[in-house]
Amino acid sequence: MTEKKLKRKTKNVRVIPGFGLSLGITLTVLSFVVIIPLATLVIFTAGMSFNDVIMTVTKPRVLASFRVSFLTAFIASAINTVMGIILAWVLVRYDFPLKRFMDGMIELPFALPTAVAGISLTALTSDNGLVGSFFAKFGIRLAYTRVGITIALIFIGIPFVVRTVQPVLEKLDPSYEEAAGVMGADRFTIFRRVIFPEIWPAAITGFGLAMGRCIGEYGSVVFIAGNQPFETEITPLIIMSKLQEYDYASATAIALVMLIFSFLILFLVSYFQARNTKMIQGGR
């Protein structure tokens, strides 16, 4: 039944002109920018032997870089998830001076070139920097350590969770919380039982998006990382140095592992995003 209906509709919809033209242009540009380069990657990969790929990506230095990239991205995204929920809550529920300004500021990491963020965070956290000198008194180094990488990734990831949780909170009717309060629930219970179930798919989506971005991040991290092999060398940097040595096979092999990781994250994100849209649209 529905199948038939859909088919009939297809015919109707083509009343609008421009199908051939718009799809033609779309596919042409898409081919040049995305499909051909991607196909080249596949062809190039097909020419590599499986053993070589495994050999390359299991070298201790490469494995260490996976660990550094994954760990710092995970910690930074986790911190951003907590801070993102707080920021979204503050921006949606409270009124205070400069709120609009603060809301606009959240977008800064998207707008500021990553290289600029990288060098200014490095200057800030190095041993004689504004923040770094304070920590240096206690013998804590920020720049050129994993902590530094995490700081850069926190900067990069700030907007993700805020911007996914914000619309959900805006839709959430405060009367539910009031009702729960009237019935005697304390604030923690209200958060846990009323608010949290509504926002967690959005928070996880934001976490995943931030994580995906952070794992591949290069510009802001290279300056602050110090790039010590095994310690503070991130995976994108290894790919970059392989490219500079014209070792395209190794670069591609490592890139493939990263691609698999990011597609996995993307897959999980789209799963939670689907749940999230359902929630925003009211469980249809």
Add this chain to the structure above:
Amino acid sequence: MAEKQSNGLVKYFLIAISVIFLFLFLVLPLYVVVTEAFKKGAEQYWQAVSDEYTVKAILLTLEATVFAVVINTVFGVFAAWAVTKFRFEGKKVLTTLIDLPVTVSPIIAGLIYVLTFGRQSILYPLLEKYDIKIVFAVPGIVLATIFVTFPFVSRELIPVLESQGTDEEEAAALMGANGSTIFRRVTFPHIKWALLYGVVLCASRAMGEFGAVSVLSGHLRGKTNTLPLHVEILFNEFQYMPAFAVSSILVVMAILLLIIRSIIEHKGKKETEIR
């Protein structure tokens, strides 16, 4: 009463945390850029900003940004039109492919282009025959910039067009309007703000792209150096003051685009509310 008081306490506590967090992570870095840039006075600052290589880098950045914005806008409009106004097989695959570039690490984006157009590529003999240089040349930088900002315009347009449906266009078509008239008179008024928003997003990302451009540029000073790459070179040469001076140009551009963006957002919201 006690309940209300503690409510206020929680409120100010949460606001305080947010303000401190944003101050540390967003305001301080900007402050550092400005103070470091003017550390040696306005004259030195001006010298660094008006340096020959800096000016060339500014021009190249503008060139790549303009290319990326124009191509992605044209593409975005047609792609959004195709995706939202018609039903066809493989739509899901198409939208996934359009969104793909932003999920790929910039370094990998660069790598893909090096593999496609570099020396070991099957296309290389062809490119050499016609003397087309892409890798380590300006076209490569432009291509990389287009790639990393690829879905920015279409992604803004698709949800707007989707929620608007196809009824108005169908009615116009049945009354005999042709494609361009329908777009101009029916569709465009709906997507005006979203389109502008997408363009600004695209521009602000394009001018700051670092990783992908870095792979493809070869860092030839005065030739294939964009502003962010110029910042990197200066910083790695320990020329901190000039590096921050050049950064300050990018900061000003970023903040300008941010302001334009929030104005567009505001106006767009107002207009939909009136409707």
